[in-house]
Amino acid sequence: xxxxxxxxxxxxxxxxxxxxxxxxxxxxxxxxxxxxxxxxxxxxxxxxxxxxxxxxxxxxxxxxxxxxxxxxxxxxxxxxxxxxxxxxxxxxxxxxxxxxxxxxxxxxxxxxxxxxxxxxxxxxxxxxxxxxxxxxxxxxxxxxxxxxxxxxxxxxxxxxxxxxxxxxxxxxxxxxxxxxxx
Amino acid sequence: xxxxxxxxxxxxxxxxxxxxxxxxxxxxxxxxxxxxxxxxxxxxxxxxxxxxxxxxxxxxxxxxxxxxxxxxxxxxxxxxxxxxxxxxxxxxxxxxxxxxxxxxxxxxxxxxxxxxxxxxxxxxxxxxxxxxxxxxxxxxxxxxxxxxxxxxxxxxxxxxxxxxxxxxxxxxxxxxxxxxxx
DNA sequence: TCTTGCTATGCAACGAGTTGCATAGCAAGC
DNA sequence: GCTTGCTATGCAACTCGTTGCATAGCAAGA
Numbered sequence: 001x002x003x004x005x006x007x008x009x010x011x012x013x014x015x016x017x018x019x020x021x022x023x024x025x026x027x028x029x030x031x032x033x034x035x036x037x038x039x040x041x042x043x044x045x046x047x048x049x050x051x052x053x054x055x056x057x058x059x060x061x062x063x064x065x066x067x068x069x070x071x072x073x074x075x076x077x078x079x080x081x082x083x084x085x086x087x088x089x090x091x092x093x094x095x096x097x098x099x100x101x102x103x104x105x106x107x108x109x110x111x112x113x114x115x116x117x118x119x120x121x122x123x124x125x126x127x128x129x130x131x132x133x134x135x136x137x138x139x140x141x142x143x144x145x146x147x148x149x150x151x152x153x154x155x156x157x158x159x160x161x162x163x164x165x166x167x168x169x170x171x172x173x174x175x176x177x178x179x180x181x182x
Numbered sequence: 183x184x185x186x187x188x189x190x191x192x193x194x195x196x197x198x199x200x201x202x203x204x205x206x207x208x209x210x211x212x213x214x215x216x217x218x219x220x221x222x223x224x225x226x227x228x229x230x231x232x233x234x235x236x237x238x239x240x241x242x243x244x245x246x247x248x249x250x251x252x253x254x255x256x257x258x259x260x261x262x263x264x265x266x267x268x269x270x271x272x273x274x275x276x277x278x279x280x281x282x283x284x285x286x287x288x289x290x291x292x293x294x295x296x297x298x299x300x301x302x303x304x305x306x307x308x309x310x311x312x313x314x315x316x317x318x319x320x321x322x323x324x325x326x327x328x329x330x331x332x333x334x335x336x337x338x339x340x341x342x343x344x345x346x347x348x349x350x351x352x353x354x355x356x357x358x359x360x361x362x363x364x
Numbered sequence: 365t366c367t368t369g370c371t372a373t374g375c376a377a378c379g380a381g382t383t384g385c386a387t388a389g390c391a392a393g394c
Numbered sequence: 395g396c397t398t399g400c401t402a403t404g405c406a407a408c409t410c411g412t413t414g415c416a417t418a419g420c421a422a423g424a
Contacts, residue, residue, distance in 0.1 A: 005280060006380085012287045022402050035279035042381065044404060069402060083291045087298045090281050090306050094411085097217035098187060099272050100339045105194045107332035109265045116269045124272050149364050150289035156360040157282045160353045167349040171342045178338040182331050188410085204372050224411065226374060251372060276381085367424085375416080382409075391400080 006046050007055070009036040011074055011082040014056060016150065020069040021047050031138075031154075034161045047072060055081060099124065103175060106182075118179050125172040132165035188228050189237070191218040193256055193264045196238060198332065202251040203229050213320075213336075216343045229254060237263060281306065285357060288364075300361050307354040314347040 013024060013032055024047070025040035027033075050056045055078030058070040074082075099121070106117050135158060143155045195206060195214055206229070207222035209215075232238045237260030240252040256264075281303070288299050317340060325337045 005278070005283070008287070009283050012283055012290070015290045016286070020402075021404095025402095033277070035277055035282035037276050037278070039382075040402090041383085041404075048404090079290065082287055083295055086284050086287050086291055086295055087302075090284065090302055093278065093280065094219050095215070095217055096187070096219070096275060098275065100217035100342065101187070101191050101194055102268050102272065103339055104198070104332075104335050105190070105264055105268050107335050108194070108197045108261065109268055113265055113268055120269075120272055150286075152360055152364065153286050153289050156357055157285055159356060160282065163349050163353050167345050171345050174341060175338055178334055182334065202372075203374095207372095221412075222372090223374075223413085230374090365424100368422085370421080371419085373417080375414105377413085377415105379412075380410085383407085384405105385407105386405080387403085389401085392398085394395100394397085 006036070006038055006042065007050060008082060008085055009038070010043065010046060010050065011055065011078055014072055014074045015079065015082070018071055018073040020061075020071050022069065024072075034135075035157065050078070054078070103179075106179065114179060114182060118176065121172060121176055121179065125169060125176070128165055128168055128172070132162065132169065135162050135165060188218070188220055188224065189232060190264060190267055191220070192225065192228060192232065193237065193260055196254055196256045197261065197264070200253055200255040202243075202253050204251065206254075216317075217339065232260070236260070285361075288361065296361060296364060300358065303354060303358055303361065307351060307358070310347055310350055310354070314344065314351065317344050317347060 009028075009032060010024060013019075013027055019027070021040065021044045024043050025038075028036065028038045028043065047056065051058060051072070054075060056072045057075055058072050061069050061071050102117060102120075106114050109117075139155075139158055139162065143151065143158070146152055146155065191210075191214060192206060195201075195209055201209070203222065203226045206225050207220075210218065210220045210225065229238065233240060233254070236257060238254045239257055240254050243251050243253050284299060284302075288296050291299075321337075321340055321344065325333065325340070328334055328337065
Protein backbone atom coordinates (compact mmCIF):
# COMPACT_ATOMS: atom_id res chain seq x y z
CA UNK A 1 0.00 0.00 0.00
CA UNK A 2 2.91 2.34 -0.56
CA UNK A 3 3.13 3.71 -4.04
CA UNK A 4 0.04 2.22 -5.63
CA UNK A 5 -1.09 5.59 -6.77
CA UNK A 6 -2.15 4.94 -10.33
CA UNK A 7 -4.89 2.75 -8.86
CA UNK A 8 -6.38 5.75 -7.10
CA UNK A 9 -6.28 7.94 -10.16
CA UNK A 10 -8.07 5.19 -12.09
CA UNK A 11 -10.69 4.79 -9.37
CA UNK A 12 -11.44 8.52 -9.46
CA UNK A 13 -11.66 8.53 -13.22
CA UNK A 14 -13.96 5.49 -13.31
CA UNK A 15 -16.17 6.97 -10.61
CA UNK A 16 -16.50 10.13 -12.65
CA UNK A 17 -17.36 7.99 -15.66
CA UNK A 18 -17.07 4.22 -16.26
CA UNK A 19 -15.09 3.22 -19.33
CA UNK A 20 -12.72 0.83 -21.08
CA UNK A 21 -8.96 0.65 -20.70
CA UNK A 22 -8.63 2.45 -23.97
CA UNK A 23 -10.97 5.24 -22.90
CA UNK A 24 -9.02 5.60 -19.66
CA UNK A 25 -5.78 5.87 -21.60
CA UNK A 26 -7.29 8.69 -23.65
CA UNK A 27 -8.41 10.48 -20.49
CA UNK A 28 -4.88 10.18 -19.13
CA UNK A 29 -3.70 11.90 -22.29
CA UNK A 30 -6.15 14.72 -21.70
CA UNK A 31 -7.63 15.89 -18.43
CA UNK A 32 -6.26 13.40 -15.89
CA UNK A 33 -2.86 13.58 -17.58
CA UNK A 34 -2.54 17.14 -16.31
CA UNK A 35 -1.74 15.72 -12.89
CA UNK A 36 -1.10 12.03 -13.43
CA UNK A 37 0.55 10.47 -16.45
CA UNK A 38 0.18 6.82 -17.48
CA UNK A 39 0.53 4.81 -20.66
CA UNK A 40 -2.04 2.34 -21.91
CA UNK A 41 0.25 -0.61 -21.08
CA UNK A 42 0.41 0.50 -17.49
CA UNK A 43 -3.33 1.10 -17.34
CA UNK A 44 -4.23 -2.35 -18.72
CA UNK A 45 -1.84 -4.05 -16.34
CA UNK A 46 -3.13 -2.22 -13.28
CA UNK A 47 -6.74 -2.62 -14.38
CA UNK A 48 -6.27 -6.38 -14.55
CA UNK A 49 -4.87 -6.43 -11.04
CA UNK A 50 -7.68 -4.21 -9.77
CA UNK A 51 -10.23 -6.52 -11.34
CA UNK A 52 -8.59 -9.54 -9.70
CA UNK A 53 -8.68 -7.70 -6.37
CA UNK A 54 -12.35 -6.87 -6.85
CA UNK A 55 -12.04 -3.09 -6.91
CA UNK A 56 -13.54 -2.83 -10.38
CA UNK A 57 -15.81 -5.02 -12.55
CA UNK A 58 -15.86 -5.29 -16.29
CA UNK A 59 -18.83 -5.49 -18.57
CA UNK A 60 -18.34 -6.83 -22.08
CA UNK A 61 -19.75 -4.48 -24.67
CA UNK A 62 -20.07 -5.68 -28.25
CA UNK A 63 -19.78 -2.87 -30.73
CA UNK A 64 -20.52 -3.12 -34.39
CA UNK A 65 -17.97 -1.76 -36.74
CA UNK A 66 -15.18 -1.94 -34.17
CA UNK A 67 -13.64 -4.35 -31.64
CA UNK A 68 -15.52 -5.30 -28.49
CA UNK A 69 -14.55 -3.45 -25.38
CA UNK A 70 -14.66 -4.13 -21.67
CA UNK A 71 -16.20 -1.26 -19.77
CA UNK A 72 -15.03 -0.99 -16.16
CA UNK A 73 -16.96 0.32 -13.16
CA UNK A 74 -15.86 0.77 -9.56
CA UNK A 75 -17.25 -1.74 -7.04
CA UNK A 76 -18.23 -0.91 -3.49
CA UNK A 77 -14.92 -2.29 -2.06
CA UNK A 78 -13.09 -0.16 -4.61
CA UNK A 79 -14.99 2.93 -3.63
CA UNK A 80 -14.40 2.47 0.08
CA UNK A 81 -10.71 1.85 -0.58
CA UNK A 82 -10.53 5.20 -2.34
CA UNK A 83 -12.40 6.95 0.46
CA UNK A 84 -9.93 5.50 2.96
CA UNK A 85 -6.99 6.69 0.88
CA UNK A 86 -8.44 10.21 0.72
CA UNK A 87 -7.98 10.44 4.49
CA UNK A 88 -4.32 9.43 4.39
CA UNK A 89 -1.61 12.12 4.41
CA UNK A 90 -0.45 13.42 1.05
CA UNK A 91 2.96 11.93 0.33
CA UNK A 92 5.77 14.36 -0.47
CA UNK A 93 6.12 14.47 -4.24
CA UNK A 94 9.19 13.26 -6.07
CA UNK A 95 10.37 16.37 -7.87
CA UNK A 96 12.13 15.90 -11.21
CA UNK A 97 12.71 19.15 -12.97
CA UNK A 98 15.10 18.47 -15.83
CA UNK A 99 15.16 22.05 -17.06
CA UNK A 100 16.46 23.29 -13.71
CA UNK A 101 19.36 20.82 -13.93
CA UNK A 102 20.18 22.10 -17.40
CA UNK A 103 20.07 25.71 -16.29
CA UNK A 104 22.54 25.09 -13.49
CA UNK A 105 24.58 23.01 -15.92
CA UNK A 106 24.81 26.02 -18.25
CA UNK A 107 27.60 27.32 -16.01
CA UNK A 108 29.83 24.58 -17.42
CA UNK A 109 29.40 25.05 -21.15
CA UNK A 110 30.53 27.68 -23.65
CA UNK A 111 28.68 30.50 -25.42
CA UNK A 112 27.47 28.19 -28.20
CA UNK A 113 26.13 25.73 -25.64
CA UNK A 114 24.32 28.51 -23.81
CA UNK A 115 22.84 29.76 -27.08
CA UNK A 116 21.54 26.24 -27.78
CA UNK A 117 20.01 26.11 -24.32
CA UNK A 118 18.30 29.47 -24.90
CA UNK A 119 16.77 28.00 -28.04
CA UNK A 120 15.57 24.99 -26.08
CA UNK A 121 14.03 27.18 -23.37
CA UNK A 122 12.23 29.20 -26.04
CA UNK A 123 10.81 26.04 -27.57
CA UNK A 124 9.78 24.78 -24.14
CA UNK A 125 8.14 28.14 -23.43
CA UNK A 126 6.16 28.03 -26.68
CA UNK A 127 4.90 24.54 -25.78
CA UNK A 128 3.66 25.70 -22.42
CA UNK A 129 2.10 28.80 -23.88
CA UNK A 130 0.09 26.53 -26.17
CA UNK A 131 -0.80 24.32 -23.20
CA UNK A 132 -2.07 27.31 -21.23
CA UNK A 133 -4.19 28.33 -24.23
CA UNK A 134 -5.69 24.82 -24.32
CA UNK A 135 -6.47 24.96 -20.59
CA UNK A 136 -8.15 28.34 -20.92
CA UNK A 137 -10.12 27.04 -23.86
CA UNK A 138 -11.20 23.96 -21.94
CA UNK A 139 -12.18 26.13 -19.01
CA UNK A 140 -14.48 28.24 -21.19
CA UNK A 141 -15.93 25.12 -22.80
CA UNK A 142 -16.45 22.93 -19.72
CA UNK A 143 -16.99 25.33 -16.85
CA UNK A 144 -19.09 28.11 -18.30
CA UNK A 145 -21.85 26.94 -15.98
CA UNK A 146 -21.28 24.90 -12.85
CA UNK A 147 -23.95 22.42 -11.86
CA UNK A 148 -22.53 20.03 -9.26
CA UNK A 149 -19.75 19.49 -6.74
CA UNK A 150 -17.80 17.16 -8.99
CA UNK A 151 -17.57 19.90 -11.57
CA UNK A 152 -16.57 22.46 -8.95
CA UNK A 153 -13.71 20.18 -7.87
CA UNK A 154 -12.60 19.49 -11.43
CA UNK A 155 -12.61 23.22 -12.01
CA UNK A 156 -10.40 24.04 -9.03
CA UNK A 157 -7.88 21.45 -10.20
CA UNK A 158 -7.89 22.99 -13.66
CA UNK A 159 -7.36 26.44 -12.11
CA UNK A 160 -4.28 24.93 -10.48
CA UNK A 161 -2.98 23.88 -13.87
CA UNK A 162 -3.64 27.35 -15.24
CA UNK A 163 -1.89 29.02 -12.31
CA UNK A 164 1.06 26.67 -12.75
CA UNK A 165 1.43 27.43 -16.44
CA UNK A 166 1.22 31.18 -15.88
CA UNK A 167 3.85 30.99 -13.15
CA UNK A 168 6.04 28.83 -15.40
CA UNK A 169 5.84 31.26 -18.33
CA UNK A 170 6.82 34.18 -16.09
CA UNK A 171 9.73 32.19 -14.69
CA UNK A 172 10.89 31.12 -18.16
CA UNK A 173 11.05 34.80 -19.13
CA UNK A 174 13.19 35.35 -16.04
CA UNK A 175 15.39 32.40 -17.11
CA UNK A 176 15.75 33.72 -20.66
CA UNK A 177 16.70 37.16 -19.36
CA UNK A 178 19.30 35.62 -17.07
CA UNK A 179 20.78 33.38 -19.76
CA UNK A 180 20.97 36.22 -22.26
CA UNK A 181 22.69 38.50 -19.78
CA UNK A 182 25.54 36.07 -18.97
CA UNK B 183 20.67 7.35 -23.00
CA UNK B 184 16.95 7.56 -22.25
CA UNK B 185 16.17 8.37 -18.66
CA UNK B 186 19.63 8.47 -17.19
CA UNK B 187 18.86 11.78 -15.61
CA UNK B 188 20.19 11.35 -12.09
CA UNK B 189 23.60 11.06 -13.71
CA UNK B 190 23.29 14.57 -15.10
CA UNK B 191 22.17 16.07 -11.83
CA UNK B 192 25.17 14.43 -10.16
CA UNK B 193 27.54 15.75 -12.82
CA UNK B 194 26.25 19.29 -12.32
CA UNK B 195 26.55 19.01 -8.56
CA UNK B 196 30.09 17.60 -8.74
CA UNK B 197 31.13 20.30 -11.21
CA UNK B 198 29.84 22.94 -8.82
CA UNK B 199 31.78 21.25 -6.02
CA UNK B 200 33.48 17.81 -5.84
CA UNK B 201 32.40 15.62 -2.96
CA UNK B 202 31.65 12.16 -1.56
CA UNK B 203 28.51 10.12 -2.08
CA UNK B 204 27.40 11.11 1.35
CA UNK B 205 27.91 14.80 0.67
CA UNK B 206 25.98 14.45 -2.58
CA UNK B 207 23.13 12.79 -0.72
CA UNK B 208 23.01 15.76 1.66
CA UNK B 209 22.96 18.20 -1.25
CA UNK B 210 20.06 16.28 -2.74
CA UNK B 211 18.26 16.77 0.55
CA UNK B 212 18.90 20.50 0.35
CA UNK B 213 19.47 22.58 -2.74
CA UNK B 214 19.48 20.03 -5.58
CA UNK B 215 16.53 18.26 -4.00
CA UNK B 216 14.39 21.27 -4.87
CA UNK B 217 14.33 20.01 -8.44
CA UNK B 218 15.71 16.49 -8.31
CA UNK B 219 15.21 13.95 -5.53
CA UNK B 220 17.42 10.94 -4.89
CA UNK B 221 18.25 8.71 -1.94
CA UNK B 222 21.77 7.83 -0.86
CA UNK B 223 21.32 4.22 -2.07
CA UNK B 224 20.49 5.45 -5.53
CA UNK B 225 23.37 7.91 -5.53
CA UNK B 226 25.96 5.32 -4.51
CA UNK B 227 24.74 2.88 -7.12
CA UNK B 228 24.81 5.44 -9.93
CA UNK B 229 28.14 6.85 -8.76
CA UNK B 230 29.68 3.40 -9.01
CA UNK B 231 28.42 3.01 -12.55
CA UNK B 232 29.63 6.49 -13.48
CA UNK B 233 33.06 5.69 -12.10
CA UNK B 234 33.18 2.46 -14.10
CA UNK B 235 32.21 4.43 -17.21
CA UNK B 236 34.93 6.97 -16.54
CA UNK B 237 32.71 10.01 -16.08
CA UNK B 238 33.95 10.65 -12.54
CA UNK B 239 37.08 9.73 -10.57
CA UNK B 240 37.38 9.11 -6.86
CA UNK B 241 40.11 10.24 -4.51
CA UNK B 242 40.46 8.45 -1.19
CA UNK B 243 40.52 10.92 1.68
CA UNK B 244 41.52 9.67 5.11
CA UNK B 245 39.84 11.62 7.86
CA UNK B 246 40.70 11.35 11.52
CA UNK B 247 37.86 10.91 13.92
CA UNK B 248 35.52 9.61 11.26
CA UNK B 249 35.39 7.05 8.42
CA UNK B 250 37.41 7.58 5.25
CA UNK B 251 35.56 9.00 2.31
CA UNK B 252 35.88 8.88 -1.45
CA UNK B 253 35.66 12.32 -2.97
CA UNK B 254 34.42 12.35 -6.57
CA UNK B 255 35.31 14.78 -9.34
CA UNK B 256 34.04 14.99 -12.93
CA UNK B 257 36.46 13.84 -15.63
CA UNK B 258 36.76 15.44 -19.05
CA UNK B 259 34.60 12.73 -20.72
CA UNK B 260 32.01 13.31 -17.99
CA UNK B 261 32.00 17.03 -18.60
CA UNK B 262 31.63 16.73 -22.35
CA UNK B 263 28.83 14.20 -21.86
CA UNK B 264 26.98 16.77 -19.78
CA UNK B 265 27.59 19.52 -22.33
CA UNK B 266 26.17 17.28 -25.03
CA UNK B 267 23.09 16.55 -22.92
CA UNK B 268 22.52 20.29 -22.36
CA UNK B 269 21.91 20.64 -26.11
CA UNK B 270 19.30 17.88 -26.22
CA UNK B 271 15.59 18.74 -26.04
CA UNK B 272 14.02 18.89 -22.60
CA UNK B 273 11.89 15.78 -22.16
CA UNK B 274 8.24 16.28 -21.16
CA UNK B 275 8.01 15.79 -17.42
CA UNK B 276 6.07 12.94 -15.84
CA UNK B 277 3.51 14.76 -13.72
CA UNK B 278 2.33 13.07 -10.55
CA UNK B 279 0.22 15.33 -8.44
CA UNK B 280 -1.37 13.23 -5.74
CA UNK B 281 -3.24 16.11 -4.12
CA UNK B 282 -5.10 16.85 -7.37
CA UNK B 283 -6.27 13.21 -7.49
CA UNK B 284 -7.54 13.52 -3.93
CA UNK B 285 -9.36 16.76 -4.65
CA UNK B 286 -11.23 15.24 -7.57
CA UNK B 287 -11.80 12.16 -5.43
CA UNK B 288 -13.51 14.35 -2.81
CA UNK B 289 -16.63 14.24 -4.97
CA UNK B 290 -17.08 10.60 -3.93
CA UNK B 291 -16.81 10.82 -0.17
CA UNK B 292 -19.08 12.19 2.58
CA UNK B 293 -18.92 15.35 4.68
CA UNK B 294 -16.60 13.72 7.23
CA UNK B 295 -14.26 12.61 4.47
CA UNK B 296 -14.21 16.09 3.00
CA UNK B 297 -13.49 17.58 6.43
CA UNK B 298 -10.53 15.20 6.78
CA UNK B 299 -9.26 16.27 3.37
CA UNK B 300 -9.53 19.92 4.35
CA UNK B 301 -7.35 19.14 7.37
CA UNK B 302 -4.83 17.43 5.13
CA UNK B 303 -4.74 20.36 2.72
CA UNK B 304 -4.17 22.72 5.64
CA UNK B 305 -1.26 20.61 6.86
CA UNK B 306 0.16 20.46 3.36
CA UNK B 307 -0.21 24.22 3.05
CA UNK B 308 1.64 24.82 6.32
CA UNK B 309 4.49 22.61 5.11
CA UNK B 310 4.85 24.60 1.92
CA UNK B 311 4.60 27.88 3.77
CA UNK B 312 7.58 26.75 5.85
CA UNK B 313 9.39 25.67 2.70
CA UNK B 314 8.87 29.08 1.11
CA UNK B 315 10.23 30.73 4.24
CA UNK B 316 13.33 28.52 4.01
CA UNK B 317 13.81 29.42 0.35
CA UNK B 318 13.51 33.15 1.08
CA UNK B 319 15.96 32.77 3.92
CA UNK B 320 18.43 30.91 1.74
CA UNK B 321 18.04 33.57 -0.92
CA UNK B 322 18.98 36.32 1.53
CA UNK B 323 21.89 34.26 2.83
CA UNK B 324 23.38 32.99 -0.44
CA UNK B 325 22.47 35.61 -3.01
CA UNK B 326 22.87 38.94 -1.22
CA UNK B 327 25.75 39.60 -3.56
CA UNK B 328 26.25 37.91 -6.90
CA UNK B 329 29.80 37.28 -8.07
CA UNK B 330 29.74 34.81 -10.95
CA UNK B 331 27.60 33.21 -13.60
CA UNK B 332 27.20 29.97 -11.66
CA UNK B 333 25.63 31.90 -8.83
CA UNK B 334 23.38 33.83 -11.20
CA UNK B 335 22.10 30.52 -12.60
CA UNK B 336 21.60 28.98 -9.17
CA UNK B 337 19.70 32.09 -8.20
CA UNK B 338 17.31 31.96 -11.13
CA UNK B 339 16.55 28.32 -10.32
CA UNK B 340 15.85 29.28 -6.71
CA UNK B 341 13.57 32.08 -7.90
CA UNK B 342 11.67 29.39 -9.79
CA UNK B 343 11.22 27.45 -6.55
CA UNK B 344 10.00 30.58 -4.79
CA UNK B 345 7.56 31.41 -7.59
CA UNK B 346 6.27 27.83 -7.51
CA UNK B 347 5.67 27.88 -3.76
CA UNK B 348 3.88 31.24 -3.91
CA UNK B 349 1.66 29.99 -6.73
CA UNK B 350 0.97 26.79 -4.79
CA UNK B 351 -0.03 28.63 -1.60
CA UNK B 352 -2.45 30.83 -3.55
CA UNK B 353 -3.94 27.81 -5.24
CA UNK B 354 -4.27 25.91 -1.95
CA UNK B 355 -6.29 28.84 -0.60
CA UNK B 356 -8.50 28.52 -3.65
CA UNK B 357 -8.82 24.77 -2.98
CA UNK B 358 -9.69 25.32 0.68
CA UNK B 359 -12.31 27.88 -0.27
CA UNK B 360 -13.82 25.47 -2.79
CA UNK B 361 -13.85 22.51 -0.40
CA UNK B 362 -15.42 24.56 2.40
CA UNK B 363 -18.12 25.87 0.11
CA UNK B 364 -19.33 22.40 -1.00
C1' DT C 365 27.73 3.34 30.78
C1' DC C 366 24.27 3.38 27.58
C1' DT C 367 21.81 5.30 24.05
C1' DT C 368 21.10 8.39 20.42
C1' DG C 369 22.75 10.50 16.36
C1' DC C 370 25.94 11.62 12.74
C1' DT C 371 29.41 10.45 9.12
C1' DA C 372 30.15 7.09 5.52
C1' DT C 373 29.32 3.16 2.64
C1' DG C 374 26.75 -0.41 0.55
C1' DC C 375 23.61 -4.89 -0.73
C1' DA C 376 19.29 -7.28 -1.91
C1' DA C 377 14.58 -7.61 -3.01
C1' DC C 378 10.84 -5.60 -4.73
C1' DG C 379 7.67 -2.67 -7.19
C1' DA C 380 6.71 0.84 -10.59
C1' DG C 381 7.37 2.79 -15.03
C1' DT C 382 9.27 2.60 -19.93
C1' DT C 383 10.05 0.72 -24.49
C1' DG C 384 9.31 -2.22 -28.08
C1' DC C 385 6.50 -5.21 -30.15
C1' DA C 386 2.17 -7.73 -31.59
C1' DT C 387 -2.62 -8.49 -33.10
C1' DA C 388 -6.99 -7.25 -35.37
C1' DG C 389 -10.87 -5.00 -37.66
C1' DC C 390 -12.67 -1.07 -39.77
C1' DA C 391 -12.78 3.77 -41.95
C1' DA C 392 -11.12 7.24 -44.98
C1' DG C 393 -8.42 9.17 -48.42
C1' DC C 394 -5.20 8.74 -52.46
C1' DG D 395 -6.14 -1.41 -54.15
C1' DC D 396 -3.05 0.49 -50.72
C1' DT D 397 -1.68 3.01 -47.01
C1' DT D 398 -2.54 5.55 -43.00
C1' DG D 399 -4.80 6.00 -38.77
C1' DC D 400 -8.01 4.92 -35.15
C1' DT D 401 -10.24 1.72 -31.76
C1' DA D 402 -9.04 -1.95 -28.63
C1' DT D 403 -6.16 -5.13 -26.12
C1' DG D 404 -2.09 -7.09 -24.37
C1' DC D 405 2.93 -9.45 -23.48
C1' DA D 406 7.91 -9.33 -22.42
C1' DA D 407 12.11 -7.30 -21.24
C1' DC D 408 14.27 -3.83 -19.10
C1' DT D 409 15.49 0.13 -16.32
C1' DC D 410 14.69 3.01 -12.55
C1' DG D 411 13.35 4.03 -7.89
C1' DT D 412 12.00 2.47 -3.15
C1' DT D 413 12.40 -0.04 1.15
C1' DG D 414 14.59 -2.56 4.44
C1' DC D 415 18.63 -3.87 6.25
C1' DA D 416 23.68 -3.92 7.52
C1' DT D 417 28.22 -2.29 9.05
C1' DA D 418 31.40 0.75 11.59
C1' DG D 419 33.62 4.44 14.22
C1' DC D 420 33.16 8.42 16.85
C1' DA D 421 30.78 12.32 19.61
C1' DA D 422 27.64 14.02 22.96
C1' DG D 423 24.49 13.82 26.48
C1' DA D 424 21.65 11.33 30.15
